[in-house]
Amino acid sequence: MTSYDTIIIGAGMSGLAAGIRLAMFDQKVCILERHKVPGGLNSYYERLDRKLDVGLHAMTNFARRGERGRPLTKLLKQLRIPYEKLELSQQHFSRIAFPEHQLSFSNDPQLLTEEIEKTFPLQKDNFARLLELIKKYDDVNLNNKYQSAKEKVREIISDENLLEMIFCPLLIYGSAWENDMDFSQFVIMFKSIYLEGFSRPKNGVRAIINLLIEKYIQLGGELRLGAGIRKIDTERGVVKSVILDNGEIIQSNKVMSSIGFPETMNIVSEKQECPAVGAMSFTETIFFFDKKPSDQGIKDTIIFFNDNEKYKYQKPQTLCDYRSAVICFPNNFGYDDNDEGVVRVTFISNFEKWNELDRKTYLLRKKEVRKESLALIARLFPEFKAKLLYYDVFTPRTIMRYTGHIKGAVYGSTQKVRDGRTAIKNLFICGTDQGFLGIVGAMLSGISMANLHCLMNGDKA
Ligand SMILES: Cc1cc2nc3c(=O)[nH]c(=O)nc-3n(C[C@H](O)[C@H](O)[C@H](O)COP(=O)(O)OP(=O)(O)OC[C@H]3O[C@@H](n4cnc5c(N)ncnc54)[C@H](O)[C@@H]3O)c2cc1C
Incomplete structure (x- = not known):
């Protein structure tokens, strides 16, 4: 039977970063990912020759090269990835747009x-x-x-x-x-x-994922895609092995899971209490137009829009809450690598409402989301006139299907595990449910949990 020092469940940002740290200190480590494409909540796909990012609006935590004390600088140092490789370009500015007031902010x-x-x-x-x-x-x-x-x-x-x-x-x-x-x-x-702000790597999220994978493989780490874990087999509170979807059994001294706290405890063989499942999920439409928004005077990078008297960040009673949204213009970073005009519109959504729809109604409702998104763009920017070339809509159902997060809860459980420990002695949580999220946060989580639980004290420099 194959055996490892550490097995990492999930090849999202946190799993990949944790893997690099462990491989760097000569651990025999394997990352097991259920999907054929890595990246998790921040993955990518291709449609009709267009490259689409699943998650990326912007990378938070912008730092200039060598800027001390910044999370991004620290994480690149820990992963030994040169800053230049990210090819970051900064946002123009973003805006919080409420009925009575507007506030702009930038990386200054x-x-x-x-x-x-x-x-x-x-x-x-x-x-x-x-x-x-x-x-x-x-x-x-x-x-x-x-x-x-x-x-x-x-x-x-x-x-x-x-x-x-x-x-x-x-x-x-x-x-x-x-x-x-x-x-x-x-x-x-x-x-x-x-205080730090938004930036975007040239070529989007795949640039980050490719860098992480390249580093991990170079250091001798093993990555298995299409290798989901069905069960974490434990005996008297200690992990003995993991069982893959195909029945294969792999042994490991330690297991680090990035798939979420409830999702992890649900697959432990000795019955565990299920931690709270989060309620916040989203629907997003990605549009491709024949003209760039900036050519028609739109300079904002991201708009946080709210039309309610009081901002409602809560699961709506309907499929989507159309009264607030995030509108992202990926062309409006310092460096624009898109050939077409791209606009992303995100609405807060209700997983259960989406999940109960039959296939035909589901497709119809997705068209309604497209219509509402276009109406919002037209309302905020009546001057924007462009031909729609292509669009894609993803829903909480898509998020659950492709990432395994129960109810498509993008920010995971409300029960965070700050120190990464679980009731199982050698099973640890990293990523979203450890409490550091977003692209930079998830990577920092992977690094800090790997350092804390899987590396000897002398190994962490
Ligand atoms: C629509 C959307 C927009 C976003 N926008 C931004 C943004 O602009 N900026 C930003 O910084 N962040 C953004 N985020 C958040 C960011 O993507 C996440 O916080 C971060 O990627 C989480 O990484 P993670 O490693 O914790 O978890 P995940 O990415 O969820 O990784 C877990 C991995 O585990 C795999 N997995 C699940 N179950 C199993 C199993 N049983 N066996 C094996 N593998 C399994 C999953 O397939 C997944 O690849 C966005 C997210 C979404 C969904």
Whole structure:
């Protein structure tokens, strides 16, 4: 029977990063991925010669080359990947668009401060106090316990409109909780979006995935695609082996799982309590037009749109909530590698409603999502006139099918496992449900959990 030092379940961002760390220190390591294509929630596919990214709107945590103390710089150092290889280009600027107010922000944090001072002059000092708190807070401490971010921020920001506007991008880009988030998560997201900012690698997400795989293989790591794990076989609270979908049995001293906390505990052979399953999922439409938005005056990179009096970050009672959205213009980064005009429109969606549809109705409803998305683009940018060449819609059902996340919960469970430990002695969680998410967060999670649980102390330099 084949045997490894560590088996990693899932070849998403966290699994690949964890694999690199372990292979770097000569562990015999194997990543097992159910799908034929790696990347997980941030994968890619091709349709009619067009390259589509599943997840990527933008990479958060932008850092310039060599900028010290930044998560991106730290992670590249740990993975020994040169900064230049990512070929990052920065956003122009993004915008939070609410019924009464608009706030722009860019990779220069000063812009957001100035916008808040202009739009909410009475909150100027409060926002400065919030910035102070955020800069001092130890957000990555693995012992931090859940505390409501809204309650804590409300102690400082006394204008509810401003509070909602600050929270909107942070919630939709990373909260497993409805209408709130954990304060540590809030600080991580605040820094990664408002203080560090957005960028995009040339050639999109496949550039990152290819870099990670190349490094991992070079270091001697094994990657098996199309190799799903059906069961984690345990005996008295210790993993003995994993059983693949095809019945193959593989032994390992340690198992690190990136597939989610409930998803992992569900396949442990000795019955485990199932952790909470998250409720937040999304529908996204990717459009390809014959003209680029920037040629017609649209300069925004990402718009966080909300038409409700109060921003509702919650599972809707209908298929989608069309009253709020994220609209991303991938052409509007510093370097534009798309031949066509691309627009991505994301709506908060209800998994159960999508899941109960028969095939015919499902396809019809996807067309409605396309219609609503086009209507929103036309409403926000009436001047944008272009011929639609191609589009694709994916739903919470697609997300579950291709990533295995129960109910298509993109940000995973509300029960995060900050230290990565489970009730099984040699089974650890990394990625989304360890609590660091997004592209950069997931990679950092893989690195830190591999360092903490699978490498000897002397191996981590
Ligand atoms: C629509 C959308 C837009 C997004 N936009 C952005 C963005 O713009 N910027 C950003 O930073 N982040 C974005 N994200 C979030 C980001 O993609 C994730 O936070 C991150 O990729 C999570 O990585 P992970 O390694 O934790 O998990 P995953 O990517 O979920 O990796 C887990 C892997 O495990 C595999 N797997 C599952 N079950 C099994 C099994 N039993 N056996 C073997 N393999 C299994 C899955 O196929 C998957 O490949 C977006 C996500 C989505 C869905």
